[in-house]
Amino acid sequence: MDDDLSARLSERSPERSPEQSTQPPPEFPSAQGLVERLREGLPPEAVLTDPQVTASYATDMASFCAAGTPAAVVLPRTVDQVRHVMRTATALRVPVVPQGARTGLSGAANASEGCIVLSLVKMDRILEISAVDRIAVVEPGVVNAVLSRAVAEQGLYYPPDPSSWEQCTIGGNIGTASGGLCCVKYGVTAEYVLGLDVVLADGRLLRTGRRTAKGVAGYDLTRLFVGSEGSLGVVVGAVLALRPAPPRQLALAAEFPSVAAACEAVCAVMEAGLAPSLLELMDRTTVRAVNALGRMGLPESTEALLLAAFDTPDAPDGLAAVGRLCTAAGATAVVPAEDEAESELLLRARRMSLTALEALRPATMIDDVCVPRSRLAEMLDGTAAVAREYGLLIGVCAHAGDGNTHPVVCFDPADEDEARRARASFGAIMALGLELGGTITGEHGVGVLKKEWLARELGPVGLEMQRNVKRAFDPLGLLNPGKLF
Structure with missing residues (x-):
């Protein structure tokens, strides 16, 4: 990397966060009869009706997704309270929108007009961690990072790690079938959900799955709920599979003169049978954005930066093998991190990617197209062609080992023509992904944003x-209602 990993990543500079903008919430009168029925089974503080407060629960983090104004927001703490909410909703025929931390990127948690927003963030207990059974039993409001740290204290590991892991909840992860940086080796959320407690639309409680290491009794309803975006039931508990804690990751960074060369290296790593715990790609636009936001000292002269990591006792050997393959694919520099701390800083830079790109323009549309690894170069080159065609800034970060790309369209929504081009480019990128044998979403879900494309x-x-x-x-x-299809 430039200047010996850019002076060891600028002396490990701290990450900075961009300021968040807010807009005034719309007014909405409370539906008194609904609120009275809700309060019959909920404590007063659990039912919110102030229009300014309820409006703040109307959307997740996606841009340009329709949202209504909630009639009420409820924050239950128990399963019985959730059941009361659903019985009330069924009796009065009121729509319900389940929510977690609202870090989603597809509008799946956006309110419907006059709905009950059912926020599960107060149900945040870790009920059990078993080292023998290698499971955790949790409520849906447990934050991903909190669970990860709790199981680590017992020598265990919960692999799914979305970029928003410090904020996102397990319930939200289950709802959107989240992935993360370590999916290339460990897989996605669906592979770690063994069983669920789900409150159905009519208030009945359904228990799916198991606590055992294996089991094939009946249809796999657990997998059906994972990724259903709150459209089939409300997850109120989960049994999650754990793994023994691996050694700390060691990483390297490789610079490439083109994204095509970086993708060639990705294919070579996978074909060689190597099992990195992480294989991530950042294009030039993303690298520069990360540097601007966090002063990370990444090399801005590169066209593509590939990050690889191993979490095995022979990690140095694995990194050396990846380094040789990167060099053979045309890498101009391959620099291993010196230690675990520097490795973690590289991973922090990658986790900053979406936030950094969002800081470049007033708004972004974040795509989530996943293609076969063998078509990854075509996907990235095609995305660059889309950016040129529509005259837009589009940065790409990717879970390269999965073929899961995140093109981020950066634009100014106040400029009508630029906003129109942004929407058109977003669709062109999804169409490209389907043409290459891919899918419109690898981990963010469909929500409102991609309903039309799900049908296709x-x-x-x-x-x-x-x-x-x-x-x-x-x-x-x-x-x-109104999500998925």
Whole structure:
């Protein structure tokens, strides 16, 4: 890396956060009859009706997704309280939008007009951690990072680690089937959810799955709920699989003269049978954005920066093998981090990518297209062509080992023409992903943002079957209406 890893990443500079903008909430009168019914089974502080407060729960972090104004926001602490909310909603035919920390990027947690927002953040207890069974039993409001640290104290590891892991909740992770930086080796959230407690639309409590290491009794309803975005039921508890804690990661950074060369290295690493715990890519725009936000000292002359890490006792050998493959693919520099602290700083730089790109322009649209690894270079080169065609700034960071790309369209929504081009480019990128045999979302979910594109990906028969499943669990269509399809 430039100047010996840019003077060891500028003496390990701290990360800075951009200022957040706020907009005044709309006024909305409370639905008194609904509120009175809710308060019959909830403590007064758990039912929020102040219009300014309820409006703050109306959206997640996605741009340009329609949202309504909630009639009320409820914050239950117990399963019985959630059941009361759903019974009330069914009796009064009021839609319910389940929410976690609202860090989602597809509008899946956006309020419907006149709905009950069911925020589960107060249900945040870790009920059990078993080193023998290698499981954790948690409520949905547990923050990902809190769980990760708690199990680490017992020598265990919960692998799913979305970039927002310090804020996002396990319930939200389950709702959107979240991934993260370590998916290339450890897989996504769905692979760690063994069982669920779910409150159905009519208030009944359903228990799915198991606590055992294996089990095939009946249909796999647990997997059905993972990624359902709160449209089939409200997750109120989860049994999660854990792994033994691995050694701390050691990482390297490799500079490339093109994204195509970096993608060639990714394919070579996977073809060689290596098992890095992380294999991430940042294009030039992303590298510069991260430096501007966090003064990280990454090399701005590179066209693509590839980060690889191993968490095994022979990590230096694995990094050496990756380094040789990167050099063979045309890397101009391959620099291993000197120690665990420097490795962690490299990973922090990657976690900053989306926030850094968001800071470049007043608004962003974040794509989440996943393609076969063998088509990754075509995806990134095609995205660059889209940026040129529409005259926009589009940075790309990617879970390269999965083929999961995050093109970030940066634009000014006050400029009508630029906003129009941003929307068009977003669609062009998703179309490109489908043409390459990919999917419109690898980990962010569909929500409001990608409803049209889900229909294109599934086709008419697939869409019909999905709607039939929805009707079976939610015949009145009360749970998170208007999402997915």
